Amino acid sequence: MNPPATQSDAASDKIRCDACPVMCYIKPGAAGACDRYANVEGELVRVDPHVILERTVAQGGHLVPFRSGKDWDGSPLHERRTFVTAIGAGTTYPDYKPAPLIVSSAIDGVDMVTVVTEGIFSYCGVKIKIDTDRHLGAEAATVRSQGEAVGHVTTSEYGSQMFSLGGVHHLTGGSKKEGRATCDALVSLCNGNPLELTVDGGASVIVQSGHAPIVNGVDELRMRAGCGSATIGMFAKQWLGQIDEVVAVDDHITGVLSEHQAGKMLGIPGTGIKLKGRRSTPGRYFQVAEPGSGWGGTDIADPLTILGPFDTKQAWPGLRLLMVSTTGEQWAYYELDQGLRPIEKALPVHLTPSIERISENCEPGMCTVLFMGGAGGSLRSGVTENPVQLTNSVKEAITSVTCGGAPVFVWPGGGITFMVDVSQLPKNAFGYVPTPAVVAPIEFTMRRDDYARLGGHVDHIQPLSSLKAMKTWQ
Structure with a gap:
């Protein structure tokens, strides 16, 4: 993995990190503001390991182990059975650089390329489905975390209440405190942690992906059988x-x-x-x-x-x-x-x-957290010199999009706006930069010849086998 470019301050031995727009100067033995990069003996080091997932065959298809419910032991197998995620890979900032990893592999005899990067998402949020009959708040009521507005109540669906949190206006359009609280809330929820939210004029609810909601201190164990x-x-x-x-x-x-x-x-x-x-x-x-x-x-x-x-x-x-x-x-x-x-x-x-x-006939009450983000032009330029070609290839199903190895839903229309169930990703797959913005993994996989036709960064392709020499993979 290639770390971001750095500049050393000779007087203080600090290293300047350009993995995000904050451009931290990091002193020896310390980490940057994002806690993702650190100065180790004068070298910039990615704190989190890069995750490469072993694929397993189940019911005729391929599933990554965290979806099959089994713990992954971290052992790499032969190339055909591994998938390179963007978790821990690094970013493309300041946006002219190719993606941190552009990896080639052979799958069922077909030469494939997977382009991985950790996108810096300001235009992002989470959609939360909360299984409960209890009234949590009126539609459009403000939802707060740490006392700050981080989203709002949307519609009630069949046996569920829906929240929409985040978005660029909460992250960057309000006060610094609001932006920090919003970023903290999104990263916490996306990493599978519990989070207490309050609704103006409504309830207090503790939300955690895959767990029953706790409304006003009471576990909501059942989702109604019907109206x-x-x-x-x-x-x-x-x-x-x-x-x-x-x-x-x-x-x-x-x-x-x-x-x-x-x-x-x-x-x-x-x-x-x-x-x-x-x-x-x-x-x-x-x-x-x-x-x-x-x-x-x-x-x-x-x-x-x-x-x-x-x-x-x-x-x-x-x-x-x-x-x-x-x-x-x-x-x-x-x-x-x-x-x-x-x-x-x-x-x-x-x-x-x-x-x-x-x-x-009542199903167990549960919270579902979907991360939603828009892959901007700068992120796409890490894949190809002509970013719109990547967008077109996704719409034409030439390129497959995943998030930390998990399948995503790509919205129709312009751009690459996708949603992913955070429970399908490994733990702690999401990070942040203090601009503030959420850092989320995204991978683009396609045939090698298609990648070349897209104007991809073919000179930066490296074989999957070359990653085995890395000490920072997991």
Whole structure:
């Protein structure tokens, strides 16, 4: 691996590092502001090892070991079974230089080239999917880390809340403190660490990739089986003949068994039940309560507050009513008295399996963190002297893009804007520079002849076997 160019200060023995725009002067025995480069006896050394992954064959394809769930022992095999990542490879700054490593190898008899670099991303962020019914905050509400604005709440999806963090405006468009807090948050999340976030007017949530979210100090262990309407539809047969009425309480769509089409098809008679909120279609109600951390993601602790009086023409004394949340975590059983008022009773044993079935169909609550970045012209110039050719080759599927060896989704449209699930990368694959910006690995792989046609830096290609002499690989 070729370190960035350096300049030595004879008076102080400091080394100047040009791996990023900060251009640190590093004294002997110390590291730069990014903690990625250090002055070791007058030589600039990359602190982190360069990662080369052994490929394993699984189900007819190739998977890197960290995706197969097995620990990688670090041992290199023959060239055909190794993949050079950009983790620890270094950057192209000040942007006129070829990528730190342009490696050739033969894969299934085809000459291939992999160009690796650690991109410095100012235009980047993370998208977070948080599996919970609890209300975390209003859409567009500011999300904070260390008290600084680092992003915002976006839409609610099916059983999940979505956050968007980072972006160039938070990294560089605000105060220095905001930029540092944003960079810290992104790197921490991308490296798989837990991070506490607060939402203005909303909740406090601890987010960690691959782990259950912790909302206001409580672990969210279940993702709902479905909205209230879906819950009624999925389990209607199990309630047939066992109960007269079921209300599945949900912040978005609350379901009512007797009015729902599933109940109608099963011949369940009307009960005269009245729900507050806005009726959408039969058995489906919007806005029965405000969002919150109570039943079904609403703000209620007592489910009876969403009911109006029963219709005396349809209801009857002794009518059996089950109210349940969409995760099965909250439930209550009632019977109507002579005045058609619901009176809470002990849950009959025969109804327990239906509540357990709702819980069984709830997937484990989890946080998913996707890093999203745009590969700018300077990064692409490290691959080819004509950067647009690289963009075109990615769009035409001539060039494959990976991030630390993990597959990515490349957005359609201009540029190379990609997303990657950070759980698919080895630990500590992301870094930072104090400009501030996030340092993320990116690799471009293509046929060698295609690389030449792109105007690639063919004079800098080195065989994979040459990397085995390096002492800094892992």
